[in-house]
Amino acid sequence: MTVGDYVVGRLRDWGVKQVFAYPGDGINGIVAAFGKADNDPKFVQTRHEEMAAFAAVGFAKFSGDVGVCLATSGPGAIHLLNGLYDAKLDHVPVVAIVGQTARTAIGGSYQQEVDLHSLFRDVASYLVDVTVPEQLPNALDRAMRTARTERAPAVLIIPNDVQEQDYEPPQHEFKHIPSSPPSRPFSVTVPSDEELRAAAEVLNSGEKVAILVGQGARGAAAEVGEVADLLGAGVAKALLGKDVLPDDLPYVTGSIGILGTRPSYEMMRDCDRLLIVGSNFPYSQFLPKFGSARGVQIDLDGRSIGMRYPTEVNLVGDALETLRALIPLLRHKTDRSWREKIESDVARWWEVMDRQSRVPADPVNPMRIVSELSDRLPANAIVTADSGSATNWYARQLKIKEGVRSSLSGTLATMGCAVPYALGAAFAQPDRPLIALVGDGAMQMNGMAELLTLRHYGIRCVVCVFHNNDLNQVTWELRAMGGAPKFEESQTLPDLSYAAFAQSIGLQGIEVDDPEKLGAAWDTALAFDGTTVLDVRCDPNVPPIPPHATFDQIKDMTEAVLRGDPDAWDLLRRGVQTKIQEFLP
Template structure:
């Protein structure tokens, strides 16, 4: 009687769980898994990446975008080690990811064999499930448990598979388990909702801070805001929860935020945090009554003092409060903040229309907005580029993915690859600085190889510009921030894609229009001003003092300082 090998069973289980592609690089300790993947290529695709880090970042991005399991694969030793950065990105942003790694053969473990690394110890901190497969019979149940745990705990599951195991046949007596995940419905307790209601009834200047945990509750959030006459401020991961141009939306908060959001928090007497564990508590109001709504009880009061905690689904919680709270008739605070927003939009509109050379990065984001469809996917890298997109890209129904809590450079391109695989009919953009793009740029070839018509926008200022600014605000002279870049447009062409170099304002919009019309992998290499500082909406005395020290040092060393104020 024909029996399936453990490698074949693994691939069948992945397909049963709905996995239709895997990111990875073939190699000796996983070749016994690559063969069954080859045989099943009509049902599950193997996406060969040029660096395992890019594969793990792509898997994490896919999970963030879709809620489905992202899967990546690597050999033992160096390949597995390369996965770590992308897996930590998934861990910190609570994305379900499965990492499958090879290992030396079972009888060689513990002998300091070629490429042997203690992978269970290596992955212990990053994972919610971490197991070495010990036998072919054990594999089916462990695979199901790993995937079930990744979904249930929204984190990383790691399976380490010695090279001999996938070749063994799975005996009929192997443990049988389900490829099934069920989700709880988290209903808030009425007594907590009543406490929140009592606080809200007394509120004069309420402000809502919404995060990604409110993304499924847009209509409920807006109805609630209307009921209590509260403006809505968004965390960076929460950008897109409501449209940026909605009358209730004041924009982001913190160093990448807007002036009206800063002022609203400064004046607020009541703060309602919905689906966010906002870390930069210095931007939250002092002394305001605070209500926090979250599905995870461990997040309530974790970073900021709260008066009322509501553990439950955002939609259910907000719907109950909207129904039971008296509608506010005094809308003066809301209207004041809306007027401030109009002034702010005029200020940033002036920045976006600036056509001086080198081009302002804000101008590039404005040009991007003109060609972006309502359902586009934006994969945003880390650095100054995050500031420009957060402030100047006015989202409607687009999806944006970022490396939120890890903030790792290089996430933009892998995220765009994952976005195009997830949604092949949508526009997909990677918006990167030159520093971030250069970290993973080898995988632009991956987009070309698999015919993924992504558009990579590189803000090229030959600087690690955010670090330059941070050093200057500390009062130091910038050091170690200069970059020597290739012509990224020529690089795109060398890879077999489309490359467009933009150095003048009149070439900017035509470049974007050409890129979206060609429907091929494309890099738009835009030369931008390295001295355009990502100034916060409100400049502190400490920042001014630090920058003054920086200017004095530049003068004493015979350099002419660049003034961002």
């Protein structure tokens, strides 16, 4: 047995079913071991190492288990970085196994020799070189355990000559380190009774309670709902927690923040108590004004406590078990006026969203793309969203149903993640329909190449492309944050038919440029047993105006138009038509 053989076998012992990877001679010893092991775990070949890391993140997000990726030395290792930072910032367990030049050449400026410790030092929670066979299994086991425990990336560096050596286990002798067999997650943490009573006092004494949930509350949806019912509260969702509670619950106010809803904004503005569960939402300006509300926070990671709001009681513990222990201490509020106002605001908001999606555009209103999907969203779907203007419509327009899972690059907000996320999700939940919402900028960046991977593994997925030939989010940011008109050289994308590209590689491609045909196109795409590219030509001049847009943002936007934006009058017309829907009876 070689070291490479041992690595593959130990991953199998950990229950790893697939490794997202791209080959290279720096990992030849491990690649050969996959062949000798009859491809168990499965070697999933992506088109690029960055996509392998993103797929591992997607797998981890939708399985709850560790995602594993593999890359060669030098450029392969470098390419992993963006996906690993995505895992770090969104608190996702990923293990990256990386090759390195032979030990005899290290330090000699050899081909593809990179200082991997300097490269990975900031991103990896655990980082180790395996320089002798006896370091395994401890190094690999610690990488798996650290990734799972800290919900963060861990990196294992194995020089290519070590991979081909005979495996020798650690001995019972000085400076040899053994390891325990692979194990499942550790027991959960629950705060003390005293801390729980203090939290209950804060929440029970309030009249207007708001709850903010993030991805850490995902396993405690029923308990969050019970707390909201007891306290007469509304629940806002950080983007990474969009799928924690369905949007058809009348007290769920939807997303919060720059891409958030008016009900979430107004609930946070007016509340006198705030309960944060499993969220590290970064934009404190969208939380209650400091001092206006007493706060309680629940988080498994004590390092995240009190970072965004001066919470009075901080409970370090598992969200599910902590809420279960807290619920008996909470009193049912008889005055439901606060809750009734929230429910009224939410009902009106969804009416406004429907009207805005039907505002005429040239040719298709991008809001309608997601609105039509919401009407048809399968109950067990997984939705991935990319970074860009499409994220606005995902955040505000997509009505999550019970049982639907969704995610995006919440903290790094990196482009190009939605399609490889869907690839990872396909291996995490192979029986669920997949939908990737992708801007044409992200599609050109790397999504088109990864369509080949979806085809290669026979994955059922709808890749919906928001086709507006514009790097639209940055275009709007230039206008709204800097008062600068659109600079066409940097913002305009080369045009092509994404549907025709899909057809050229053997996938189903559907092109839509008529809003009345959009619903039928979604029906066809969702019914297809394979990958479909839904190529919707949409209007880049429909503004993603926040319902809580500031005076400065509106002023900068107006100045951008006056300075000669190439789409000035169309922008004004679309902006007025869209915004006025909020004020119609």
